Amino acid sequence: MSTVKIWIDPITRIEGHLALYAEIDTGTRAVKTARTTVMAFRGFEVFLRGRPPEDAPHIVSRTCGVCGAAHANASVIACDIAAGMTPYPMGSVLRTLAYSMTDYIYDHPLILNMLEGPDYSEVIISKLTPSVWKVAQETPANYTAIHGYRTIADIMKDLNPITGKIWQLTVKYQRIAREAGALIYGRHAHPSTLIPGGISTDITNLPSLLQEYYARLSQLTAWVKFVWAVWQDLYEFYRDHVTTPDGKPYATTQGKTHDPPVMLAGGFADDPEVYSNITDEARGNWRELYARLDQAYNARGEKPGFAIGHDIYSKNPTEIQLGYVEFADSSFYEDWVKSNVAPPTGWIKEDPIGRPLVNGTELFKYHMWNRTTIPKPGAINFAEKYSWAAEPRLVLKDGRIAPIETGPISQLWLDTLHATKFELAGFKAWESNGSQMKIYLPGGTVAPDLPPGTKDELVITWNLPKYSTTFERLLARAVHLAVVNAIAWANLLYGLQLVNAGKVQTSRPWSYGKWPDFSYSFGWWQVPRGNCMHWLVQKGGRIVNYQYEAPTTPNVSPSNNRCTDPWKGQCAGPFEMSVRNSVVTEELPPDQWTGLDQVRAIRSFDPCLACAVHFEAKGEGGRVMNVIEKVIWNACAI
Numbered sequence: 305m306s307t308v309k310i311w312i313d314p315i316t317r318i319e320g321h322l323a324l325y326a327e328i329d330t331g332t333r334a335v336k337t338a339r340t341t342v343m344a345f346r347g348f349e350v351f352l353r354g355r356p357p358e359d360a361p362h363i364v365s366r367t368c369g370v371c372g373a374a375h376a377n378a379s380v381i382a383c384d385i386a387a388g389m390t391p392y393p394m395g396s397v398l399r400t401l402a403y404s405m406t407d408y409i410y411d412h413p414l415i416l417n418m419l420e421g422p423d424y425s426e427v428i429i430s431k432l433t434p435s436v437w438k439v440a441q442e443t444p445a446n447y448t449a450i451h452g453y454r455t456i457a458d459i460m461k462d463l464n465p466i467t468g469k470i471w472q473l474t475v476k477y478q479r480i481a482r483e484a485g486a487l488i489y490g491r492h493a494h495p496s497t498l499i500p501g502g503i504s505t506d507i508t509n510l511p512s513l514l515q516e517y518y519a520r521l522s523q524l525t526a527w528v529k530f531v532w533a534v535w536q537d538l539y540e541f542y543r544d545h546v547t548t549p550d551g552k553p554y555a556t557t558q559g560k561t562h563d564p565p566v567m568l569a570g571g572f573a574d575d576p577e578v579y580s581n582i583t584d585e586a587r588g589n590w591r592e593l594y595a596r597l598d599q600a601y602n603a604r605g606e607k608p609g610f611a612i613g614h615d616i617y618s619k620n621p622t623e624i625q626l627g628y629v630e631f632a633d634s635s636f637y638e639d640w641v642k643s644n645v646a647p648p649t650g651w652i653k654e655d656p657i658g659r660p661l662v663n664g665t666e667l668f669k670y671h672m673w674n675r676t677t678i679p680k681p682g683a684i685n686f687a688e689k690y691s692w693a694a695e696p697r698l699v700l701k702d703g704r705i706a707p708i709e710t711g712p713i714s715q716l717w718l719d720t721l722h723a724t725k726f727e728l729a730g731f732k733a734w735e736s737n738g739s740q741m742k743i744y745l746p747g748g749t750v751a752p753d754l755p756p757g758t759k760d761e762l763v764i765t766w767n768l769p770k771y772s773t774t775f776e777r778l779l780a781r782a783v784h785l786a787v788v789n790a791i792a793w794a795n796l797l798y799g800l801q802l803v804n805a806g807k808v809q810t811s812r813p814w815s816y817g818k819w820p821d822f823s824y825s826f827g828w829w830q831v832p833r834g835n836c837m838h839w840l841v842q843k844g845g846r847i848v849n850y851q852y853e854a855p856t857t858p859n860v861s862p863s864n865n866r867c868t869d870p871w872k873g874q875c876a877g878p879f880e881m882s883v884r885n886s887v888v889t890e891e892l893p894p895d896q897w898t899g900l901d902q903v904r905a906i907r908s909f910d911p912c913l914a915c916a917v918h919f920e921a922k923g924e925g926g927r928v929m930n931v932i933e934k935v936i937w938n939a940c941a942i
Contacts, residue, residue: 306330307327307330307336308330308894308897309325309326310324310325310902311323311324311325312899312903315903315906315907316903317419317420317907318419322342322860322906323340324340324899324906325337325338325339325341325686326339326883328897333549333887334887335883335884335885335902338880338881339686339862340862340877340879340883341684341692342693342860343692345679345681345692348850349677349849349850349852350677352847353848353850355847356845357383357500357819357846358500360840361375361376361377361383361495361498362494362498364376365494365495366494368854369493371407371493371832372492372495373402373407373489374407374829374832374833374836374855375852375854376498377829378570378829378836378837380499381828381829382827383825384500384501384825384827385590386840387818387819387823388583388820389501389583389588389812389814390580390583390600390812391502391580391810392502392809392810393802393807394507394802394807395501395503397798397799397802398503398505398810399574400795401485401792401796402485402487402488404485404573404788404792405484405520405792406481406495407485408832409484409524409792410478410482412531412785413474413477413531414474414478415910416531416781417471417473418474418475420908421463422463423903423904423907424463424538425461425463425464425468426461426464429460432890432891432892434891435891436546440456440460440541442455443545445458447533447536447537449755450530450532450533450758451537451757459537459538470534473530477524480520483520484517484520484524501811501812502811503811504810504811505810510803514799514800514803517796521789521792521793521796522748522749523749524789526750526758527751528745529745529758529762530754530758531785532764532783535778535779536782539555539776539779543555549887556769556771557885558774558775558886558887559773559882560772560882561773561882562871562881563771563874564613564870565611565612565717565771565772566611566698566708567610567709567710567713567714567772568624568708568709568714568858569607569609569717569830569835570835570837571605571828572604572788572791572830573605573606573791573795574600574605575600575605575728576795576798576802578603582597582599583812590656590823591656591823597621597622598619598620598622601620602620605726605791605795607619607718607719607722607724609721609722611714611721614721614768615721616721616722621828622655625828626659626661627661627698627700627701628671628672628696628698628699629697630696630697630851630853631670631694631695631864631866632694633695633865634688634690634695634862634863635689635862636680636682637677637679638678638680641669645678646676647674647675647841647848649822649843651668652671652673653668656823656825665703672837672851672853673839673851675839675849691860695866696861697866704868705868706867706871707861707871707875707876708858708861708877710835710855711777711780711833711834712780712783713776714772715830716768716787719736720736720740721738721768729801730797731794732794733787733791733793734791739767739768740765741765741766741768742763742764742766743763743764743766744762744790745762745763745789746761746793747761764783764786766783772882774886774901774905774908781832818845821843821844822843822844825839832855833856833859834855834857834858834859835855836853855910859877860879862880863876863877863880879905879906882905882906886901886905888901
């Protein structure tokens with residue numbers, strides 16, 4: 305009985321640079337210790353100060369070459385509220401149509417098939433878990449009529465990077481999705497048309513623009529069905545035919561996060577009429593607009609909220625964000641509260657409608673409106689500070705402090721618990737009953753390089769799982785792809801109705817510098833990797849404080865000791881929790897373990913492109929058993 309220590313730096317096939325340190329018991333194959341560390345400091349909050357708020361969407365977009373539109377949308381919503389104006393209905397329609405394509409329908413398949421898919425491809429499965437490969441060769445696929453594959457092994461073969469058909473098709477269809485979004489955004493990945501109170505897309509030939517969008521959405525609908533069917537089959541295979549070394553179903557246990565789960569979602573796709581009408585009701589008063597914000601969020605095509613287990617703590621973002629704090633106990637930042645560094649306007653104690661932040665306790669100084677970003681670089685020390693990711697936590701109304709998980713699974717989780725439906729222009733995109741969600745995809749499109757079964761109408765059913773696990777997150781991403789596709793159809797049809805009615809105006813009348821003397825707000829926008837969250841404080845048309853969290857910030861959060869029961873021993877981000885709950889299934893001696901199950905767990909949240917990997921395994925007495933240090937050019941290596 306000994307311990308293997310692994311250090312993978314950076315993990316490949318994810319966005320950015322992330323390192324994993326884990327200690328694994330060779331007898332039980334269980335992870336005893338897990339730490340993830342983020343290596344990059346951005347500092348956008350620092351150099352946004354003093355700039356006009358309308359610049360923020362275009363600056364924060366540059367945070368990432370993948371999530372550019374995610375940050376731009378969250379930022380422009382924060383600007384909408386701080387300026388006291390929201391788009392006209394056509395403006396919201398165009399925002400939703402563009403984002404559906406450039407990020408969701410483009411990104412979800414890329415993540416599944418090119419970044420996570422290799423972990424379940426023939427080249428990996430046959431090498432590291434040969435018994436699973438043997439069963440896959442003998443297991444018929446359940447959704448052959450849609451994706452065309454006879455066995456699970458056939459799917460795995462086509463997930464092989466570069467040579468596999470699924471990998472190659474993903475390259476083609478992501479291009480089509482980006483084309484559709486760029487029709488509205490002007491470019492990708494950094495939209496040039498998002499402005500406070502609307503969108504500046506050239507609508508001179510709006511009917512033609514929507515027709516071009518329709519042509520691409522039709523092709524992509526067939527593609528969405530194909531992708532979902534592939535991953536539904538893989539999920540059912542790992543649920544019914546693959547077990548962990550202790551005999552538990554792989555899909556429903558491996559890579560579990562918190563117990564009870566803690567799910568945050570911001571929602572997506574503003575209802576065109578509701579989001580427009582709250583401006584008219586508020587009559588230009590930004591505080592009155594803020595007071596109606598929950599109404600707008602809850603009318604979105606996907607629903608916001610925070611859930612604990614299968615119970616909704618709150619459906620209302622303005623209520624949830626009252627307790628949203630960020631600590632710097634384990635991250636490379638100065639604790640601005642201990643250093644008594646107040647924001648430029650002084651400590652903000654209440655939200656715009658007078659409710660106390662963080663229950664009126666001294667923790668209000670850790671609220672995002674009060675945060676001051678003060679970098680404090682240092683060496684990695686797992687007993688003290690070890691990451692550039694800060695520590696988001698949610699302080700509940702009863703004083704409990706919870707960690708946070710966000711991502712496609714959290715969004716489906718909240719959609720389901722809302723027990724509602726989304727329908728627009730007579731098109732029902734989805735409905736839920738509290739435990740199950742159904743998504744409706746239209747038929748009619750035949751793509752020549754996809755099986756004929758993708759042309760039929762399809763109803764997809766997603767059942768609310770008990771926990772977030774590696775494979776539940778993968779399946780949720782595939783299902784969420786279908787949800788967004790259906791929402792795009794509903795908005796496209798509604799947009800055509802607006803054109804027929806002559807209601808094509810997109811943006812509120814606005815001129816440079818038209819801001820209240822003082823206002824503060826936030827913008828949440830659910831994105832492929834989680835919930836993108838921006839907090840804005842402006843005075844006299846200049847930003848005095850700006851704080852935001854990348855979609856993965858809550859997930860990659862390092863450990864601290866702030867959480868209370870029932871999460872006292874689980875006060876870490878979902879990345880670390882999922883690694884803790886991942887046992888080794890590799891059919892190799894300990895000195896040859898690659899960390900497959902552990903990086904699978906992490907990649908199931910938000911993978912992107914790879915550059916290099918450094919790996920070291922140490923056995924009893926710290927003896928080095930295996931060292932790999934090389935550049936990976938094709939994103940195929942573990």
